Amino acid sequence: MMICRSKNRFCPALAAKTTILLSVVFFFALFAGDVAAQRRFSKNYPAGQNVKLQLLNRMGTVTVIGWNRAEINITADLEAPAAIIVPQNLSGTIVINLVRDNQGRNEVGSVNFTIRVPYTSMVDIETKIGNLSVSNIRSGLVRAHISSEGDITLTNIEANAVSAENTIGDILFDGEIMEGGNYRFSSTSGNINIRIPFNSSFRVVATAPSTRNISFGSCANQNMNYLSDGRRIVGKCGEGSATMNATNQRGTIKFISR
């Protein structure tokens, strides 16, 4: 092993040692920083079949998944500066309101939720910025609202009332149209895709004023009326027992058969 004795000469061995040492320090510092920046929240609630989840997030992704258990499992990854989360159980309704809980704080990091609920739960989720995803729900209500931008993905949904709204972002609904149900999809800029069984029965008003790009797929029939130069289509699929309203100011609306 070579040893550098002179103080004025460049010593490669010493430089290598110093580099390795600095790298190790830098790695641990980075890792420690990550640990400090990312916190995790987890909580479980026993729940009946008719429980309702009501969530208002500030920023981040929210994923709600229905499962076959009589409990609600909430997990959240909190980015720094970590938000305060105080869920409440108000007579069968689990309420999480990050706007209220963090009122007056100037900077609050994103919170990414993953929530598992009984599949018969009513789901009402909202965020200011971020994606919303709901899957495997069979209940009376599924509502997903994004104040600004983010994608909404609703898959395997059987609900009587479904509402999805955003400003910028895509909306995908993949589920059943229930008899007498009410379905509302609204976006300013994005694509609305509605994937439903070919034998679905509903009355529809679809409006895409800018693109006039409305595709009914297998639902297209002689009961469809093209209004205002094709900017709006009003019609009926099957007996029309449910009602659907889809509006996309600057994007497309597409019906796809399941």
Add this chain to the structure above:
Amino acid sequence: MDNEIGADQASDVRMHLAFCTECAHVCEDLTSILDVCRSDSPAEIVPPNSQALWCRINNIIESEIKPVPVPVEESRGRFWRLSFVQLAGAVILIAVISSVVTVLAVRRYTQPPADDFTARSAATQTTFEKLLGRVGLTETPTQARLRQAKEREAAIDYWNARVQARRIQWDRTTREAFDRNLRVIEESVNDYTAILQQDPEDDLSGEMLDSVLNDKVNLLRDFSDL
């Protein structure tokens, strides 16, 4: 009194009657009744002029019963004594009231609820509504749209002021996202405003303008509490 009891018992009764005033009165009453019954001429118990007695009794009874107020019948001739001016006024009043009721009923019947799929437009107006609109009794869809737009502008100004006060505290990501989304909405507002300037009768654009202005209010309101 009828000599039905023995001498000893009778003696006891008399002894009791000598001391008990109450029983003595009862005994006197019974004795007098029995005396009357034993008398030969029943005519003595019939009061003289019984018919007059009944009349008096009847009068007393009727005076005690509260007299039922008898509705006073208006003389039929009074209605016809109205002057011609009064009659004409009454006819005009009835006509005005029935017209107002009819207009309200027609409007209620023909106008769909606010949450109906199709909003009101010139195409969906009934002839009667168009007529009312032309004479100025009801507002036309264009007038309604302009009124709603003014109301929305006031709401936008209010929420915008609140957002401006809050946005200095937002982080960069929030500010950029808000601006981006507001820009998209304003592009739509400008598009529909331009279309409506060219064709004020374009009801769909009017409806969409109303919708995007509503979206703008909602965006401002949602971000005002961050």
